[in-house]
Amino acid sequence: MTTVSLGHDPRPATDEPPPAPPAGGARRRRRRPHDEPPRWQVLLPLGLYLLFTLIPFYWMLLFALREPGSDSLVPWPVTGQHFEKVWTERGFDTYFVNSVRVGVATMLMTMLVALSGGYALARFRFRLRMPFMLALLCSQFIPGALMLVPLFEVFRELRLLNSLWSVILAETVFQLPLSMILISGFIRNVPASLEEAAWVDGCSRLRGFLAIVLPLLRPGLVAVGSFAFVHSWNHFLFALMFLNSNDKQTIPVGLNTLIGSDSVDLGALAAGGVVAAVPVVIVFAFIQRWLITGFSAGAVKG
Amino acid sequence: MAIAHQERPARPKRPRRRAGSTSRCLPYLLIAPAGLLMLGFIAYPMLSVLYYSLRDHNATKPWRNGFAGLDNFREILTDDPFFWDTLAFSARWVFVEVGLQLVFGLVLALLINQTFVGRGLARALVFSPWAVSGVLTSTIWLLLYNPSTGLSRYLADAGIGEYGTSVLADTGTVFWGAVVAELWRGVPFFAILILADLQSVSKDLYEAAGVDGAGRLRRFWHITLPHLRDAIVLSTLLRAVWEFNNVDLLYTLTGGGPAGRTTTLPLYVAQTGIDGNEFGYAAALTTVAFVILLFCSILYLRLSKFGGDDR
Numbered sequence: 001m002t003t004v005s006l007g008h009d010p011r012p013a014t015d016e017p018p019p020a021p022p023a024g025g026a027r028r029r030r031r032r033p034h035d036e037p038p039r040w041q042v043l044l045p046l047g048l049y050l051l052f053t054l055i056p057f058y059w060m061l062l063f064a065l066r067e068p069g070s071d072s073l074v075p076w077p078v079t080g081q082h083f084e085k086v087w088t089e090r091g092f093d094t095y096f097v098n099s100v101r102v103g104v105a106t107m108l109m110t111m112l113v114a115l116s117g118g119y120a121l122a123r124f125r126f127r128l129r130m131p132f133m134l135a136l137l138c139s140q141f142i143p144g145a146l147m148l149v150p151l152f153e154v155f156r157e158l159r160l161l162n163s164l165w166s167v168i169l170a171e172t173v174f175q176l177p178l179s180m181i182l183i184s185g186f187i188r189n190v191p192a193s194l195e196e197a198a199w200v201d202g203c204s205r206l207r208g209f210l211a212i213v214l215p216l217l218r219p220g221l222v223a224v225g226s227f228a229f230v231h232s233w234n235h236f237l238f239a240l241m242f243l244n245s246n247d248k249q250t251i252p253v254g255l256n257t258l259i260g261s262d263s264v265d266l267g268a269l270a271a272g273g274v275v276a277a278v279p280v281v282i283v284f285a286f287i288q289r290w291l292i293t294g295f296s297a298g299a300v301k302g
Numbered sequence: 303m304a305i306a307h308q309e310r311p312a313r314p315k316r317p318r319r320r321a322g323s324t325s326r327c328l329p330y331l332l333i334a335p336a337g338l339l340m341l342g343f344i345a346y347p348m349l350s351v352l353y354y355s356l357r358d359h360n361a362t363k364p365w366r367n368g369f370a371g372l373d374n375f376r377e378i379l380t381d382d383p384f385f386w387d388t389l390a391f392s393a394r395w396v397f398v399e400v401g402l403q404l405v406f407g408l409v410l411a412l413l414i415n416q417t418f419v420g421r422g423l424a425r426a427l428v429f430s431p432w433a434v435s436g437v438l439t440s441t442i443w444l445l446l447y448n449p450s451t452g453l454s455r456y457l458a459d460a461g462i463g464e465y466g467t468s469v470l471a472d473t474g475t476v477f478w479g480a481v482v483a484e485l486w487r488g489v490p491f492f493a494i495l496i497l498a499d500l501q502s503v504s505k506d507l508y509e510a511a512g513v514d515g516a517g518r519l520r521r522f523w524h525i526t527l528p529h530l531r532d533a534i535v536l537s538t539l540l541r542a543v544w545e546f547n548n549v550d551l552l553y554t555l556t557g558g559g560p561a562g563r564t565t566t567l568p569l570y571v572a573q574t575g576i577d578g579n580e581f582g583y584a585a586a587l588t589t590v591a592f593v594i595l596l597f598c599s600i601l602y603l604r605l606s607k608f609g610g611d612d613r
Contacts, residue, residue, distance in 0.1 A: 037518065042416045046424060049410060053428055056442045056486060059453070063445055071451065113335045120332035132333060139344050140540070141595045143547035143568050149575045149584060150347030150354075173343040176336055178540075205328075234435030236550045241576075252437040256554055259441060266445060273441040280433040288426055292498045 060277070063270030082271035086258075090268060092275050094247050095254040099233055100279075102164055102250060106171040106232035107225045110179050113172070114224060115217075118183030119209065123192065136177040144174055148241050155242055166242040167250070171232040179224045186220030187213060219290045226287045230280050251276045354585035362579045374586035385587070387562070388570040389594075394477075395566055396545045399484055400538055406485065407492025408534075412522075414493070415500050432490035436550025443483040443555060444470075470556055473563050480564055484551055492537060499533040500526070535606045539599060546595060567591050 064082050065075035086092045121129065151170055152161075160166040190213050198208035236252035243249055255276055258269045358370045378385050414425050431439075446453050449468040458465045469479035503526060511521045549568050552558060558565035558573065565573070568591065575584030 037416070039418070042413050042418060045409070046413045046428070049406075049413075050424065050428060052486065053431060055453075056446055057430075059446050060442050063451075073456065113339065117333045117336035120329040124329035124332075126326070126329040128330070128333075132337070135340065135345075138596070139340065141543055141592060141599060142344065142348065143571075143588070143591060143595070147344070147347050147351075147588075148572065149581055150350045151343065153350065154343065154347060169339070169343060173339050176339065180336060230433050234433075234438070234550075236435065236437050236554075237572075252435055252550075255437045255441055259437075259444065259554055264444075266448070266451060269441055270445060273438055273445075276438045276441075277434060280435075281430055284430060284433040285426055288429055288494075289422075292494060292501070 057277075060270045060273045063266050064274045066267075068267050082267040083275070085265075086268050086271045086275060090254065090258065090272065091246060091249070092251065092254055092272060095249055095251045096275060098164060098248060099250040099252075102167050102171065102239075103229045103233045103279075105164075105168045106175065107229040109168065109172045110175045110228040111221060111225045114176055114179035114183045115221070117176075117180045119187055119213075121180065121184040122187035123195075133181075136181060139174075139177045144237065148237060151238075152241055161242055162244050162248055164243070164248060167232070167238045170238045170242070171228070171235060175228045175231055179228065182224055183217070183220060186217050190216050222287055222290045226283055229283060233280055351585045351588050354582050355589045356586075357582045359582035359585075360579050361581065367582075370582065374583050375590070377583070378586055378590055384562070384565075384570065385567075385590075388565050388567045391564065392546055392566040392568075395481075396542050398481055399488060399545045400542045402481070402485055403488040403492050403541065404534065404538055406489045408496055408530075410489060410493040411496035411500055412526075415497060429490040429494055431487045432494065434487055436487070436548065437554050439483055439487045439551055440554035443479075443486075447479060471560055473560055476556060476560060476563055480552060480555055483555060484545075484548075487551075488541070488545075491541065495533055495537045496530060499530050503529050531606075535603070539602055542602075543595060543599065 062073070062075050065078050066072060067077065067079045068081075120126075121133065155161050155166040155170075158166075160169070194212050195205075195208050198212050199205065203211065234252060236256065239250040239253050240256070243253070251272075255269070255272050258264070258272050355374055356370060356372070357368065358373075359367050410428060414421065414428065418424075434442075445451075447469045449455070449466050449471075454463055454467040454469070455465065457463050458467070469475045507525050508521055511525060516524070546566070547568055549566070549572060552564050552566060552569055553572070556564045558569050567587070571584050571587045571591065574580050574587060578584075
């Protein structure tokens with residue numbers, strides 16, 4: 001039995017060489033600089049685009065940090081009063097905690113449910129497989145905004161209105177189809193023979209999965225999980241509709257209130273924006289490398 | 303088969319049926335959580351939308367509620383000029399946004415795929431607006447577009463443009479004002495997806511083409527672009543649907559104004575259903591929007607021959 005699983009080993013061994021050519025190619029290319037575009041043709045447009053990306057962020061920081069009434073283009077002297085105001089007076093301390101709760105719960109639920117469903121789609125051929133895939137794809141075309149009214153009715157019947165669970169469930173459901181398709185792509189990339197070898201060695205399907213497949217799925221799971229977190233952190237309409245008391249609101253709704261108030265306090269608005277941006281930007285900085293490998297493994301080939 | 307042997311060593315006579323029954327039940331158990339969630343929170347609400355679309359339903363005028371047949375649909379198609387306006391605006395919005403995002407995203411991915419010092423940092427910075435929400439994008443661009451404290455004022459100080467330019471209040475500029483704001487957030491999505499796919503282009507192909515004397519442009523046209531085709535088709539489709547349905551940005555940036563100039567179809571639905579309380583009519587609009595979206599998507603996948611080579 002073990003010889004059968006070992007029989008697959010030579011193949012990974014022959015797969016080993018490919019990583020070498022790129023290195024050789026890079027070396028060769030360094031010897032032929034004319035093969036690459038000239039430096040300025042890369043750096044100039046990239047620099048311009050970087051300005052387009054960063055000026056808006058800078059503008060927000062500028063308004064959040066400089067003193068009220070100042071019109072200097074440098075936030076100096078720095079003041080924290082806008083943050084203090086937004087955090088304590090405008091309720092962003094509560095909104096922040098709510099947003100974290102919604103984001104983390106959505107992330108965990110999406111990952112668990114998508115993992116289980118994605119495994120079924122990747123490893124089994126069953127009668128409802130194609131209909132289910134079709135339903136997943138079709139659900140991508142349903143406008144979330146257009147589901148607000150009927151979902152509102154559903155949550156009222158379930159007595160979940162004004163509970164964070166309504167938003168968590170709605171976010172999870174709309175996050176699921178794409179996450180499941182992505183994850184099943186990642187799982188398909190893990191050779192089934194690895195798992196089968198574990199069963200032969202006496203592992204149950206679950207243990208085989210946990211020990212062999214799950215560690216290899218890490219980049220994909222990070223991509224899907226962070227996707228779910230960022231989306232639910234950012235999403236606005238569900239929270240606006242389903243949560244009506246002020247102590248249940250999330251950050252995007254708080255921002256919208258600041259935008260909509262009669263005399264817009266630009267400093268407070270900018271500070272609120274910074275509070276909304278910081279967590280996702282941090283998450284993003286950590287995951288962006290994995291996001292790209294994750295996508296190249298799952299989305300495109302899957 | 304191998305599992306069956308492991309689980310039932312005592313009964314080697316019926317391994318096949320055992321294997322059959324476990325692997326017949328297991329996939330259904332595994333998709334059950336997802337399936338139930340989607341039945342409860344997507345399928346059921348969808349059906350109720352269909353039901354309401356055939357009714358007059360207004361929570362503030364309950365005496366008028368009742369079965370309406372296809373009246374709502376007839377009114378939408380023949381008697382509601384604002385529906386056609388919003389549909390036309392939606393089409394223009396999706397077309398311009400997705401087109402520009404794709405072009406910029408592709409160029410950005412090609413640039414950032416080159417090797418240079420500080421590439422990791424540049425990549426993180428350039429991609430960062432991806433993580434920003436529609437409301438936050440609105441917040442930031444409202445600060446930038448503000449006529450008295452925004453960028454235009456400082457540009458006017460420097461002699462460029464006029465004081466008091468309000469991009470979002472002018473019917474001539476509001477469209478492009480919103481387009482630029484959404485572009486700022488949307489380009490990284492394409493850049494990330496395309497970069498992911500770029501990294502799987504075989505270097506050997508380029509080398510071979512280089513040996514044959516193909517220039518950079520020709521190699522891009524004949525190697526890179528065909529390789530990226532499926533990724534481009536899929537990402538443009540996902541993005542088009544997403545941009546069509548996206549309400550957050552326009553709702554908070556322009557509120558559909560000025561004078562209804564930036565009202566997309568979903569925004570119109572939200573206004574009809576939520577602000578106007580016309581659930582029945584909004585449900586019919588939803589149904590029409592869904593059918594249009596599905597039809598366009600199928601047409602797009604057909605025309606682009608998605609996955610045509612290998613499937």
